[in-house]
Amino acid sequence: MPTALLVAHHYPPHIGGLGMVVQKQAQGMAEHGLHVVVLTSRFGPDVQASDAHPAIELIRVPCSHVLERVFGIVFPLFSPALLWRAWKQVRRADVVHVHDVFYLSSWVAGILAVLARKPLLLTQHVGMVEHSSRVVMATQRLVYATFGRWLFSQARTLIVYNRNVHAFLRSRGIAESRILWLRNGIDTSEFCPATHQERRALRTRFGLPHDRPLVLFVGRLVEKKGYQILLGARDPAFELVFAGPGPVPQERHPGVHWMGPVDQSQASQLYRACDLFAFPAVGEIFTLVMQEAMACGLPVITTDDPEYVGSVVAEAVVLCRRDSASFRAGICALLADPQRLLKLGALSRQLALRYFDWRANIAGLLAVYSQVLSAGPIAGDAVRD
Numbered sequence: 001m002p003t004a005l006l007v008a009h010h011y012p013p014h015i016g017g018l019g020m021v022v023q024k025q026a027q028g029m030a031e032h033g034l035h036v037v038v039l040t041s042r043f044g045p046d047v048q049a050s051d052a053h054p055a056i057e058l059i060r061v062p063c064s065h066v067l068e069r070v071f072g073i074v075f076p077l078f079s080p081a082l083l084w085r086a087w088k089q090v091r092r093a094d095v096v097h098v099h100d101v102f103y104l105s106s107w108v109a110g111i112l113a114v115l116a117r118k119p120l121l122l123t124q125h126v127g128m129v130e131h132s133s134r135v136v137m138a139t140q141r142l143v144y145a146t147f148g149r150w151l152f153s154q155a156r157t158l159i160v161y162n163r164n165v166h167a168f169l170r171s172r173g174i175a176e177s178r179i180l181w182l183r184n185g186i187d188t189s190e191f192c193p194a195t196h197q198e199r200r201a202l203r204t205r206f207g208l209p210h211d212r213p214l215v216l217f218v219g220r221l222v223e224k225k226g227y228q229i230l231l232g233a234r235d236p237a238f239e240l241v242f243a244g245p246g247p248v249p250q251e252r253h254p255g256v257h258w259m260g261p262v263d264q265s266q267a268s269q270l271y272r273a274c275d276l277f278a279f280p281a282v283g284e285i286f287t288l289v290m291q292e293a294m295a296c297g298l299p300v301i302t303t304d305d306p307e308y309v310g311s312v313v314a315e316a317v318v319l320c321r322r323d324s325a326s327f328r329a330g331i332c333a334l335l336a337d338p339q340r341l342l343k344l345g346a347l348s349r350q351l352a353l354r355y356f357d358w359r360a361n362i363a364g365l366l367a368v369y370s371q372v373l374s375a376g377p378i379a380g381d382a383v384r385d
Helices: 017-031 066-071 082-090 102-115 134-145 147-154 163-171 197-206 229-233 264-273 287-296 324-335 338-355 360-374
Strands: 001-008 033-040 056-061 095-099 120-123 157-160 178-183 214-218 240-245 254-258 276-279 300-303 317-320
Touching: 001 082, 001 102, 017 033, 017 056, 017 095, 017 287, 017 360, 033 082, 033 102, 056 082, 056 178, 066 102, 082 095, 082 102, 095 102, 095 360, 120 147, 120 360, 134 147, 157 240, 157 360, 163 178, 178 240, 178 300, 197 264, 214 229, 214 264, 214 287, 229 324, 240 264, 264 287, 276 287, 276 324, 287 300, 300 324, 317 324, 324 338
Parallel strands: 001 033, 001 095, 033 056, 095 120, 120 157, 157 178, 214 240, 214 276, 240 254, 276 300, 300 317
Antiparallel strands: none
16 A cells, blocks of 8 residues: 655644645545555644544644744744654655645655655645735745755645646746646535524524624634734624634724634534625635635635636636725625625535535545656656756
8 A cells, every 4th residue: 555645734633724635635545545644743732632533644743833823923843853753754655745845844854755765746835925024025035945946846746726826836947747736625515505594503603693794704813814904894884703823903893703713613614604705815816715615605705816817716706905995895895785695605606516626636636646656766866847
């Protein structure tokens, strides 16, 4: 049985889209007969209950999450144990698959895979993300010019989920033949529309009002996700619901509900309890949370980006300039037109059923794995442009 090593800086129960994608991929590949090992960070004092899966071997390495707790920077600082644990798993693996070049776990696993001459795959989740901090921008450029550039050159295949990341890789000289473009995927049976009675029950469960339009945001409470823009867009015509990890602003506003971190099950219930999904992020095109919202039959309003033009969701997504006034106007206009709201919600669900089937993502990955495994071990230097 071939062994696939998946490397991710975070994995559930840590809340985050990347970790959930890796978990779904691990489960899907295990169900198709691969022995799957996931190398990730340890999160929380006791995560054993969430680790239970008979076909997945989960290796959690001690680390510090201080940068995330204090500064909102998702960058676990691994203990030296990462070196020998990663080396042991890389030597066992038939293929090493790292997720995003921006993390210490990816750097270590990538270097060890090359040293052990094991096939290396890379999923790059984001490209350069605009940020108001010069330090953050400089750090991004430094990583992409060093470890990122090296990992891009060593990976046999680079997997992307949207046009922006594809364009980012091409701008850095990556050959088209080495890039695989997959759609992300979700479970459309778990993420599905609610009946009127279910919606009322869910609002009661979360302590949300029954008689007010609810606009939902799901994501980390950091600048690039745009939660502060949506908070600035609050209006008497609707109430805002924020779900995700991060420091909650100390100032309280009427009609704003802070739900804190939520797991996947709670997130699906929140989508089904609300009327509209708003996501003023930058540098993230058609993210997992947008797919989940659409699968639950929610209209989506997000940051205008030319990459949406001609995409499969173009007719269903409302695009706004990335400022509070534009989002406020877009949300109010949509809520004031119930027929359009219902039409976009129904279209969202139709597109989710047609395009977001998780099985398509797994099938694409399995095809790449099959090619890599049939090619055998690396005899010489890794692939380079």
